[in-house]
Amino acid sequence: MNNNNISAKFSFRNPNFYFDIELNIPVSGITAVFGQSGAGKTTLLRCIAGLEKIAGGQLKFGEQQWQSADQFLPVHQRPIGYVFQESALFEHLNVLENLNYGRKRAHSGVNQEEFERIVELMGISQLLSNNAALLSGGEKQRVAIARALMMKPEILLMDEPLASLDRKRKQEVMEYLENLHRELSIPILYVSHSVEEVTRLATYIVVLERGKIVKHGDIKRVLSDHILQDMMADEPFTLLFGQVISACNEYCLTEVKIDGHTIYMPRQNVSDEQLIRLHLNARDISITLQKPQQTSVLNVFECQVIEIGDATGNGQCMVRLSLNNTELLAKISDYSRVILNLRPAQKVFAQIKAVSVVQ
Template structure:
C-alpha cells in the first residue's frame, strides 16, 4: 500500500449538536479490501461514516482518497458529489419504484468514468434477477437489503460505506444475506468501510479493523494480527477468537471431513462445498482451546496442534482465568484457561504444548 493509495481521514474535535460527544480521529485506511469500524454503541462509528460521506460537516477535517481531496479547511464537496455508495441499516428504497427501477435510478447517477463493476455482475453477485420486477413492499427484508447494496454498487463509487447493513434483520435473514456480502467483499475492487458491533460479521468480512471508543481510535491493524494479540479489546471480548487461513489438501467422503493445511499443520473440519486446493478461513474461539503437555491419543478431540506459548496474561476482569497466545508456526491461536490449570501444568512462555481444539467454525 503506497502512501497515496489510501483513504486519509483526519477529523479534529467534531462535536455532535446537543451532545457532549466529540470525534477526534486520524486514520490511513487501505484503499483495497474491507475495513471494519468496530466498537460499542455510541463510540462514533456511524458519525465517522457520515463525516466521510459529507452528511456531517466539520471545517477541521481532511478527507482524501488516492490524493483526490473531498474535504479540507478550504473546500468541502457536498455529499452528492462525493464518489461514495452508502448502504444504511434500512434499505431506504423508493417504494413507488420496482427493484429494477430503483437500480436504474442509481445507474443514472453513476460515474461513467468508473468501470469498477458491471450491471450484470452486480445482478449475479446479489442473485436478484428474479425479484427485479417486484416492488419493495413485496420483498423480504433480506431481499430489500440486497437491492440496496446493488443500488449502491451501481453508482460506480470509488468507496462503499456500509452502516450496519444487517442490524435490522433477524438471525435467519442475516444468515441469508451474509454470503452475498462476502461475495461483494471478495469480488469487488471497491474499498469498503463496514460499520458493525458484531464480532462475527467483522471476523467473517474484514481485512482491516479500526476500533473506536468514545470517538477515539484505540486500536487498528490487520484483522488476523489484532485478533491474535493479547491485551487488546478483542482478547478481552467474551468471544475472543482468531482467524486461520489455509488450503484444503485432503478430503474424506467416508467421514465427511476436509483437512485445512496451514503453517505445516492441519485442522480437520466438517466437509462442505469446498474442493481440494480451495483457500478457506476458519474461526477458533479461545474458550474452545484446551492445553495438554503431551499428545492425548485416546481423546475424541480430532484437532491437536503442537504449539509454543508465546505470551500469557491474567484476565483483569476475572483473576481465575488466564489468556495465552500460542504459535502454530507463525499463526497465533488464543486459549483461555483457568489460573489453576496454568499453575498445575507449570505453563510458561517458550514452552511447547499441545493445543486441543474442541470446535472450529468455517467462514464459508
C-alpha cells in the same frame, strides 16, 4: 483504483461526546469499522461520505481532496456508493427505477452487461418490476447494494447493512456480500458492531471506542490482540485463515491447511482449495506437557508459550501460544497453570477439541 488510501482527520466535541479521529488506512477488500454502539462508527462513515459536515475536518481519498479547510466536496460529487442501515429505497419507484436512479446520474455508470451481472450477483432479477415498498428486508438490502454498485463507485460505504435483518436474512445477505467481494474488486468500508460479521467478512479492521480509534490493522494481526478480544466478544477466540486441502478425505473428514499445519474437522460444506476462516474458541484448547499418545482429539500441535495472563475472578487464565507464525489463545484453569508450571517460551502441546468454519 484498487489500492487507495483514505486519510481522514475529524474532531468535534459536544456535551456528551468527544469525536476525535485521525486515520490513514489503505482501502482494498473489506475494511471493517468496528465498535460498540455509540462509538462513533456511523459518524465516521457519514463524515467520509460528506453527509456530516464537520468544520475543520480533513479528508483525502487517494489523490482526491474531499474536504479541507477551504473546501468541501458535496456528497453528490463524491465517487462513493452508500448503503444505509435501513435500505432507504425510494418507495415511489419500482426496483428497476431505483437501480437506474444513480446509474443515470453517475458520470460512468455500468453498461448493460455489467448491469445484468450485478443484478444476478445480488439475486434480484425476479424483482425488477416489483414495488420497492413491498420487498422483504433482505431483498430491500440487496437492491440497495445493487443500486449503489450501478454507479461504479470507487468505494462502497456500508453502514450496518445487516443490522435491521433477522438471523436468516442476515445469512442470506452475507453470502451475497461474500460473492460481491470475490467477484468485484471494489473496496468496501463496512461499519458493524457484530463480531460475527467482522470475522467473516473483513480483511482489515479499524476499532473505535468512544469516538477514538483504539487500533487498526490487518485482521489477522488485530484480532490476536487480547485486549480487543475482551472488548469484542464474551468468549475469547482465535481466527485462523486456511485453505481446504480436501473437503472429504478417506475418513470423510475435511482437511484444512493452516500455516503449514493440517487441521482435521468433521466434514464441512466446503470445496477443495477454498480459502476459509476458522473460529477457535479459547476454552476449546487444552494444554499438555507431553504429546498425548492415545487420544481421540484430532488436532494436537506443538506450540510455544508466549505469554500467560493473570487469573480472572473465576479461576481461569488466558495463555497465548505460538504455532509457527500463528497465534492461538487458550483458556485454562489457573489451577492447571500452577500444576503444569507454565512459563513463557516453554514447549507445550495444544489439543484443539473443537473448531468451526466461520459462516
